[in-house]
Amino acid sequence: MPTYEYECQSCHQRVEAVQKFTDAPLSVCESCGGDLRKVFSGVGIVFKGSGFYKTDSRGKSSAATPPAANAPASSTPAPSTSTAPAATSSSGD
Numbered sequence: 001m002p003t004y005e006y007e008c009q010s011c012h013q014r015v016e017a018v019q020k021f022t023d024a025p026l027s028v029c030e031s032c033g034g035d036l037r038k039v040f041s042g043v044g045i046v047f048k049g050s051g052f053y054k055t056d057s058r059g060k061s062s063a064a065t066p067p068a069a070n071a072p073a074s075s076t077p078a079p080s081t082s083t084a085p086a087a088t089s090s091s092g093d
Contacts, residue, residue, distance in 0.1 A: 002019065004016070004026075005038070005039040009036070009037060010035065011029065011031055025038060
């Protein structure tokens with residue numbers, strides 16, 4: 001059964017209650033008779049073991065990789081190394 005935390009809106013006292021999911025939420029503070037509200041906090045989850053990271057469940061060659069990642073490196077055009085003939089200017093003297 002989950003443990004819920006409530007805070008009184010009048011005296012700000014916090015109360016913890018172990019309740020079933022089907023139980024009605026607490027609504028009255030036992031100390032002052034004020035209105036109780038549930039307090040929501042972050043859940044502490046710890047993932048242990050394998051299978052929680054995207055690299056854990058994949059082999060070396062996976063069909064899930066995009067096609068661009070599998071393209072060979074030679075598919076990109078190589079810079080031109082050929083030299084063009086130099087333009088010569090001739091004066092007609």
